[in-house]
Amino acid sequence: MPIQLSERAAEEVKRFRTEHNFEDAMFLRIGVAGGGCSGFNYTLNFDDNFDSKADSKYESHGVDVVVDKKSALYLDGTTVDWFESLEKQGFTFENPNATKSCGCGSSFQA
Template identity: 55%
Template structure:
């Protein structure tokens, strides 16, 4: 199943890449790290690095996306969206593997 990036999220990342004048071939890298108030925190960065043995690569709406294989165990089925509203705006993670999430949505427990 892997991960899914919505069109809104892909467009926002492509806008950031263009506005910040990143090199061609810049990819969105998703991952997890230990920590956060619920156990794991989401990692979302821009990267030029890709390792065939350690990473999976996808394309969503013209955006190359890389997820390391260890993180994919916890992110499988996750949808990343970009939300804009009067109350907040930013990237959101809908992770079916999370049994508990923090109030801000940036960390989870699996």
């Protein structure tokens, strides 16, 4: 199952795109990188470089999402949500492949 955005996360991505005047060719790239207190960090950025051999592209609530195939192994079935409270705001990851995650939720162990 590919990575999904919640409706709230998709709306936040759309708001950010509009606010920063990104071109239509820009998509949301989600991945993992080594590091963090649990072993892997989640990465989110906007990109316009798509490689059909190395990347997979999905659509979630009107947002194009691209994941490189190596990261997809760790993110399969993950849902990205948007959290907002008085103390903090940001994207959260519900990753069924994570065996352990840090307290801040930005890194995990698979």
